[in-house]
Amino acid sequence: MTTIKDVAQRAGVSASTVSRILNYDQTLAVSEATRRNVLEVAEKLQYKKRPKKAKTSGTKIAVIQWHSDQEELNDLYYYQIQYGIETKAQTGGVSVDTISFSNTQSIDLSDYAGIIAVGKYDQSEIHQLATFHKPLVFIGENYLLYGYDSVQSDFLTPINWMISHFLELGIQDIGLIAGQEQTLTEHHDVYDPRATTYRHRMTHENLFNPDFLFTGSYGPDSGHALMTQAITQLQDRLPHAFIIGSDSMAIGALKALKEHQIEVPQRVSLVSFNDVAIAKYASPALTTVHVYTEIMGERAFDLLQEQIKDTNKIPESVVISTRIITRDSSR
CATH class of the missing domain: 3.40.50.2300 (Response regulator)
Known part of the structure; x- marks a missing residue:
């Protein structure tokens, strides 16, 4: 298994720098080039070694x-x-x-x-x-x-799996922190089948609560802001489980939960999407949907x-x- 030390060695930076970059620590004073290099190295080390280049076809x-x-x-x-x-x-x-x-x-x-x-x-x-x-x-x-x-990718099956899993554990208050994207030219909202599937399934179970659904842009800052909003608004009604639209959003959500001394997974369970490299280096490591x-x-x-x-x-x-x-x- 690839470690933070492996990433640091390949990227030419310290292990602590790698850890802070993978956790999207914005207080770390490094260049965007260094940040990108560390993230790309972490991703590449997850995959099998690239095959040798074939003779160039000209295509x-x-x-x-x-x-x-x-x-x-x-x-x-x-x-x-x-x-x-x-x-x-x-x-x-x-x-x-x-x-x-x-x-x-x-x-x-x-x-x-x-x-x-x-x-x-x-x-x-x-x-x-x-x-x-x-x-x-x-x-x-x-x-x-x-x-x-x-x-x-199939994003419908894992939503249903997650909800079934939490229900089997006796967790019925399940929240969703969803990402929202827009097209570049006409600025149309992009349809996300995960949010629709979540609404339909929770409604079918007679458990849907619109107060438990939060939507924002993808990225750690948005994840942090949306989870902070959920904590502030819901207080003791904060769901015991959240499905989160991406690993980077989940990193931000984890940070918000830590700031409010809410334990994961003892009080709140998190499951995210994509399984990019940051998921396994988070603390705690993220349960995630491997795409x-x-x-x-x-x-x-x-x-x-x-x-x-x-x-x-x-x-x-x-x-x-x-x-x-x-x-x-x-x-």
Whole structure:
């Protein structure tokens, strides 16, 4: 198992610096480059060693990312997907260039064989990507409606599993701290099936309480603010379990609970999503839903190659399973 010492050695910083970066300690005076390097090293050490590069085929693909560099630092979910794409491309000798969606209109994409678009896109953005007339695959949402291959994760099953698990333990007051994203151009709220599934299941159990549902942006600061809000507003009615939209939000929530001397998991159990590296280095280590982001990237690459070879390929929507990683933050 990779340790903080391993990350520190590879990143060229002290173990204490690694620990503070992985726990999103904003009082730590380090450069953004150092912070990014530590987070990326921690992620890479979770995965199998990259295969050797194949002979370059001359083929290039573009990976369009919708999020900013700062958003990626706050939540490495999209970085993990990118790593999966690059790993699979490397085995085939295919070059990968990453391009921000905001820059696509100023970049010539004529030399690229195809595009993988990572993120959540609105209709106008989908149409913009379609104007390049390239094989196109989306990761993150189901865009089969628009006639495109899509790869996404199963977030519905783990929500039901978590609720069933807590109910079996006799915990009926279950809260949700959900992330809310918006598309870049039209600023539409992105539909999150986890929040809908949570509402439906808790309503079915006659246990839904709107006071237990909190929504904000992804990232540790938001997680801290939302959990602080829950503690302040609910006081003794604070739920004994929370499902949290991402590991980075859970790190912030943990900090808020510690500040209010609320023990985890003795008083409040936490379960989060994604299983990025920070989850296992948290204190307590986070029980989390492992999202197979690397496989998502690999499958998207395969779909793109199929489109390149067959322009009449029938579009597919691929849903990748997830699994629960049980650690110390929940009963």
